[in-house]
Amino acid sequence: DGGITQSPKYLFxxxxxxxxxxxxxxxxxxxxxxxxxxxxxxxxxxxYSQIVNDFQKGDIAEGYSVSREKKESFPLTVTSAQKNxxxxxxxxxxxxxxxxxxxxxxxxxxxxx
Amino acid sequence: xxxxxxxxxxxVVHEGDTVTxxxxxxxxxxxxxxxxxxxxxxxxxxxxxxxSGIEKKSGRLSSILDKKELSSILNITAxxxxxxxxxxxxxxxxxxxxxxxxxxxxSVRP
Numbered sequence: 001d002g003g004i005t006q007s008p009k010y011l012f013x014x015x016x017x018x019x020x021x022x023x024x025x026x027x028x029x030x031x032x033x034x035x036x037x038x039x040x041x042x043x044x045x046x047x048y049s050q051i052v053n054d055f056q057k058g059d060i061a062e063g064y065s066v067s068r069e070k071k072e073s074f075p076l077t078v079t080s081a082q083k084n085x086x087x088x089x090x091x092x093x094x095x096x097x098x099x100x101x102x103x104x105x106x107x108x109x110x111x112x113x
Numbered sequence: 114x115x116x117x118x119x120x121x122x123x124x125v126v127h128e129g130d131t132v133t134x135x136x137x138x139x140x141x142x143x144x145x146x147x148x149x150x151x152x153x154x155x156x157x158x159x160x161x162x163x164x165s166g167i168e169k170k171s172g173r174l175s176s177i178l179d180k181k182e183l184s185s186i187l188n189i190t191a192x193x194x195x196x197x198x199x200x201x202x203x204x205x206x207x208x209x210x211x212x213x214x215x216x217x218x219x220s221v222r223p
Contacts, residue, residue: 100147
């Protein structure tokens, strides 16, 4: 079955460390997205990629970095510059950037310890 | 900047009740409004409403788009405990970016 796989489901990070969250899709979708979800805040866009080897900053990109070397993969790195990284991170994809039909992964819960 | 406001932010009902969830928006060159249900992890798609499709229904769930009032409602009739979830509203506009509201937490008590 096609879908989006995020790993790990739970991640613990020490302060000052960089961590990378994985997002893989086998839907042959061109566009991929990373969102952050905090309680009472809804989903906020971190980065998005319309096509391989291209990505754009979203609304809250500071302290994060991404790459899009393969169509199937869009990893997110949470750097030590992100001051409040504890949150639930969701990856999504769509056929094209102008397509509203998003498919979401199951998320990664990151906790700073 | 595109904006989506959902209300109420949370509500508690009993099984069998009917609920109405609200979503209002400000967006440049509106294209679509989407409703998602999020139970534990991944949001799942419910409805997409556009200028050419302002009313959708699926079982006990229905949604209407009011382009004049820049708003939408999601109705759930004969609620069940399985309807307990966060309901997310999102809109797309000229920049094709999906902008989400903060979500409505619905709790259905037996």
